[in-house]
Amino acid sequence: MTGLIQIAAVEKSFGPVVALAGIDLEIRENEFFALLGPSGCGKTTLLRILAGFETPDRGRIALDGRDLVAMPANRRPINMMFQSYALFPHMTVEGNVAYGLEMEGVRGPELKRRTAEALAMVQLEDVARRKPHLLSGGQRQRVALARALVKRPRLLLLDEPLAALDKKLRDQMRLELKRLQHETGITFLIVTHDQEEALVMADRIALMNQGQIAQLGPPRALYEEPANRFVADFIGLMNLIEGRAAPGGLAAQGLDRVLPAAEGGLPAGTPASLAIRPERIRVRPGTPTASGDGLAGRVESVAYLGQDLILHVRVVGLARPLVARLGAGQESLPEMTEGAAVACEWTKERARLLTN
Numbered sequence: 641m642t643g644l645i646q647i648a649a650v651e652k653s654f655g656p657v658v659a660l661a662g663i664d665l666e667i668r669e670n671e672f673f674a675l676l677g678p679s680g681c682g683k684t685t686l687l688r689i690l691a692g693f694e695t696p697d698r699g700r701i702a703l704d705g706r707d708l709v710a711m712p713a714n715r716r717p718i719n720m721m722f723q724s725y726a727l728f729p730h731m732t733v734e735g736n737v738a739y740g741l742e743m744e745g746v747r748g749p750e751l752k753r754r755t756a757e758a759l760a761m762v763q764l765e766d767v768a769r770r771k772p773h774l775l776s777g778g779q780r781q782r783v784a785l786a787r788a789l790v791k792r793p794r795l796l797l798l799d800e801p802l803a804a805l806d807k808k809l810r811d812q813m814r815l816e817l818k819r820l821q822h823e824t825g826i827t828f829l830i831v832t833h834d835q836e837e838a839l840v841m842a843d844r845i846a847l848m849n850q851g852q853i854a855q856l857g858p859p860r861a862l863y864e865e866p867a868n869r870f871v872a873d874f875i876g877l878m879n880l881i882e883g884r885a886a887p888g889g890l891a892a893q894g895l896d897r898v899l900p901a902a903e904g905g906l907p908a909g910t911p912a913s914l915a916i917r918p919e920r921i922r923v924r925p926g927t928p929t930a931s932g933d934g935l936a937g938r939v940e941s942v943a944y945l946g947q948d949l950i951l952h953v954r955v956v957g958l959a960r961p962l963v964a965r966l967g968a969g970q971e972s973l974p975e976m977t978e979g980a981a982v983a984c985e986w987t988k989e990r991a992r993l994l995t996n
């Protein structure tokens with residue numbers, strides 16, 4: 641895949657507030673890209689800069705190698721779908737979708753054909769003559785999508801596109817958005833604070849924190865190989881145990897031993913956190929063997945989540961209980977009750993040492 645958008649050293653402040661503190665990023669042709677991060681991390685600002693609603697203080701942005709910052713918003717081959725959808729209430733669905741094309745001077749059979757195509761793409765042919773207030777939330781969103789896609793932009797910006805929908809519809813629309821991206825071949829850039837949404841939909845994710853990119857990569861890399869504590873904590877559930885790097889793993893604070901972890905080249909003595917996913921922890925009833933690596937603990941709580949069981953295990957000396965996720969098929973489950981003595985273990989390679 642080739643580069644569509646190049647963002648280099650982009651900075652933006654609002655008075656004393658630094659919204660973007662130096663962003664370098666390439667968005668590729670035909671990819672589904674997610675800007676993910678907590679509220680206030682700068683993702684909407686970056687989206688608005690791409691759309692042309694804000695100007696960066698410093699840095700360069702190019703589309704197909706051409707400077708984008710100097711290009712007026714309405715000349716950019718970029719469309720934006722707003723969180724509020726911003727539909728025209730007095731126009732029909734069809735009218736809303738056709739509007740952008742009419743503004744570009746498209747008329748007659750071509751206007752009809754392209755509008756019909758866009759409506760078919762989001763399965764709204766049946767309600768083409770209705771006004772927006774007679775549509776469900778999901779249908780309104782499809783109109784907004786059709787309106788954004790009909791002009792065939794090179795880049796479609798989506799600002800929290802699923803935020804206004806209920807959970808069931810949201811799950812459905814995730815797949816729908818992915819299908820639309822695939823079918824149209826248009827590059828999608830979505831802004832979301834919902835990590836699950838980003839993991840499910842995106843080809844690549846830029847996880848942002850305080851105006852910077854904390855990690856950029858495919859969902860799997862962010863989940864399996866978080867670059868730092870912030871990423872580990874933000875994506876999925878993660879146990880983080882504080883201590884210092886030591887030969888073989890982490891000399892844990894509050895424990896008189898080294899917990900197994902891949903050292904990742906950290907010199908012994910460096911302050912670090914051991915990161916281990918709940919599904920990587922094995923929990924056995926009973927106490928650890930003297931020679932084993934297991935940590936002795938007591939089950940503090942048990943929660944059934946359909947397929948899985950989430951255990952909180954209190955380990956004397958550790959600041960927080962360990963969270964473990966067990967498949968519901970395991971034989972030892974009947975013994976996992978509150979107060980039960982258990983041993984928690986993991987393979988060295990499954991745990992990583994992270995700094996900052």
Ligand SMILES: Nc1ncnc2c1ncn2[C@@H]1O[C@H](COP(=O)(O)OP(=O)(O)OP(=O)(O)O)[C@@H](O)[C@H]1O
Pocket residue numbers: 654657658659677678679680681682683684685686833
């Ligand atoms: N027009 C503005 N004037 C002043 N401050 C702003 C403006 N726009 C954004 N900010 C500030 O810049 C920072 C980044 O905001 P931004 O909206 O980009 O974050 P975000 O990650 O999209 O958050 P959210 O998910 O809450 O929208 C925040 O501290 C915000 O208050």
